[in-house]
Amino acid sequence: METYRADLGADNDNSGKKKRRWLWTVLLVLLVAGLTGYFQGKRYLLDGLPELPNKQVMWELNIEPNITLLDKTGRIIGHRGPFYGKPLKLSEMPAWVPDAFLAIEDQRFWEHPGIDRRAIFRALMENTKAGRKVQGGSTLTQQLVKNMVLTREKTYKRKFQEMWLAYQMEQVLSKQEILELYLNRVDLGNRAFGVEAAAQRLFAKSARDLTLMEAAVLAALPKATGTYDPVKNPNASMDRARLVLQSMMVQGKISPQEMHEAEQDAAVLHLGQDTYLDEQNLGYVFDLVSERARQLIGTGAQDLVVQTTIDAELQTTALKSITKVVTKYKKSRRVSEAALVSIETETGAVRALVGGLDYNKSKFNRATQALRQPGSSFKALVYAAALEAGFTPGTVRIDQPTTIGSGEHEWAPQNYTRRFRGPMTIREALKLSINTVAAQVGAEVGPNKIVELSRRLGVTTKLGAHYSIALGASEVHLIDMAAVFMVFANEGAKRTPFLIESIRDTAGTQLYTRRNHRPERVYALPYARQMTSMLRDVVESGTGYAAKLGNRQAAGKTGTSQDFRDAWFIGFTADYTTAVWMGNDDNSPMRKVTGGLLPVDAWKDFMLKAHKNKKRRPLKAPKPIITDEETKTLIVFYEGLTASLTKERNLANGQVANAAASGAN
Secondary structure, eight states, rough: HHHHHHHOOOOOOOOHHHHHHHHHHHHHHHHHHHHHHHHHHHHHHHOOOOOOOHHHHHHHHHOOOEEEEOTTTOOOEEEEEEEOOOEEEEEEEETTHHHHHHHHHTTTTTTSSOOOHHHHHHHHHHHHHHHOOOOOOOOOHHHHHHHHHSOOOOOOHHHHHHHHHHHHHHHHHHHHHHHHHHHHOOBBEEEEEESHHHHHHSSOOGGOOOOOHHHHHHTTTOOOOOTTTTOOOOHHHHHHHHHHHHHHHHTTTSHHHHHHHHHHSSOOOOTTTTTTOOHHHHHHHHHHHHHHHHHHEEEEEEEEEEEEEHHHHHHHHHHHHHHHHHHTTTTTOOOOEEEEEEETTOOOOOEEEEOOOOTTTTTOOOTTOOOOOGGGGHHHHHHHHHHHHHOOOOEEEEOOOOOOOGGGGOOOOOOSSSSSOOEEEEEHHHHHOOOOHHHHHHHHHHHHHHHHHHHHHOOOSSSSSSGGGGGTOOOOHHHHHHHHHHHTTTTTOOOOOEEEEEEETTOOOOOEOOOOOOOOOOOOOOHHHHHHHHHHHHHHHTGGGGGGGGGGGEEEEEEEEEEHHHHHEEEEEEEEEEEEEEOTTTOOSSSSTTTTTTTHHHHHHHHHHTTTTTOOOOOOOOOOOOOOHHHHHHHHHHHHHHHHHHHHHHHHHTTTTOOOOOOOO
16 A cells, blocks of 8 residues: 555655656747747837937938029928928927827827837727727827838838837937927928928918917827818818817817917918929029029039029010910911020019910920020120121121032022112111121121120020021020120120029028129220111111010010021110020921011010000110211111011011011011
8 A cells, every 4th residue: 555655645745747858848949939039020110220320310310302583582482392391499489389280199298218008008999999999009109200211101010110219319319309309300291391480381470470270270280181171171160170179179288268368369371382382483593593503503402492584574565475475376386485684683683584485384494404406686795796807887788699609518598588779787777677787797707706706795505607607507596695795785794694682491501692793895886886876776667566565665686597497576674684596406498487577576565564654765876976967868768667667577477567576587
């Protein structure tokens, strides 16, 4: 019996040892599995975890390039890219701005270490009870990390990384710094980031001046910027704003009386885009300014506010003027495109620039990029070179069949009317746009001299030094021709056209300010005055007669290229120098559209509106005092000839005989 008990005890001991051994084995396996799972899980969850940037980088992180354009008065006329306001400190905002966001987004912000376990548990319970997600447990710090560092994918891995980095951020930044960063970078819809940008967009005021109700409207947005957009969904926005106010009151941030008063004080929207010009109008200017701004300050700065020279009213008028004419004659005259640039004569400031009828359809800028033949408008440069070579406005040449050069280079220019008028002064030849005389003068002066003068006066394209340059056979930019005519208007002083006055960033740091450079003397004053006088005759009684602006003095020149492929009018007053081009992008011919027809119509329409309420000022070219009876007789004769040509040209184009001497080229 005792032996049996002993054997039984031994068996029990062995059985207990086996159980303990089995238990330890299981525990060891579980421990190894747990550790393996932990390290594997941790490695998986932390795989691809980005490093938390330093304080300075956090403020610059994920800021996309953006640019705001101001007109000459400082009004915003356009914006590209996201909106970022000037960074504000908490002390610069009313207390209810941060309080409103914290009340609805993160009530325990000042207490948690970046992760709010209590909020996570509460959200878990509520979501389980509802059977769907009705509440989130993310802290404001987590939201900041998600928007600045991580992607928006909805995975457990991303959520884990979000919490991990949020905890780290709380170790690097103070609570105040985190809140400031959040309020200045939070997405508040319609590409507006931060309370300052949103306040400007929705209420046309700084976040410094937000009312309690306005702050509540902004605080309602982060949950769903589209759903609670006060512009698109005013009722939903107001309901959530009231919820924000109630949360603030419950938390003791505001009193019941303050909540009641805020609810009665509606947040009236004053959208900050009322002065914006649409992309169809401003697109060409935007492209030019963006390119030029980066050249001036480099590519480092991300957010730019550029003060331009653009006059918003004139910019709008310019597009309307060319659109109206082209639309009216699109089918009958086979014209489909136009461009206009208008520059303040005495300063060089570009007040309007339209590179085409619709920027949304074509980004190609016909005012600055297109190379087109200027036709007879280039004769102004031929005669300007002639004055330097010793000619005078009274120099006589004969309008007759002319052959220039010989052999393969022989050239026989023809007049628009295919007729010849005999002896005439170069003043009359320019006024009537006589091709044979211009060709003769150009050959006498020499193509190289014309090319040299053109570059000096503002033509930036490469010109061919051949005889046909006298009739505008080389291609130029519209804005360059405006710059050339501006030299005549400014008595020989060159003022390079410019679009930018100053550049700053959204923090107010000045990055560039244009200096007022003294104009460069590129053409002798007496010659410039003579050219202005001759070009004034073109408008008063020549091919540009239709450009007359009543009692306001104007000067200019028409231009038509071969086969009516291009039609130009460039003209100036004491206030503005404006150039208009019309044609087709495929270089196909128009139907007898000359510079004295449609371009003049658009030019005059624009200039009349541009000069409204402006004091009349004379051009800097007094009329010549003529005492020679023979010269007086010649002038009377050629003015009669002009009238005959005018009648002939108008009849050929279906206009009444006395409408305008606007045809030749």
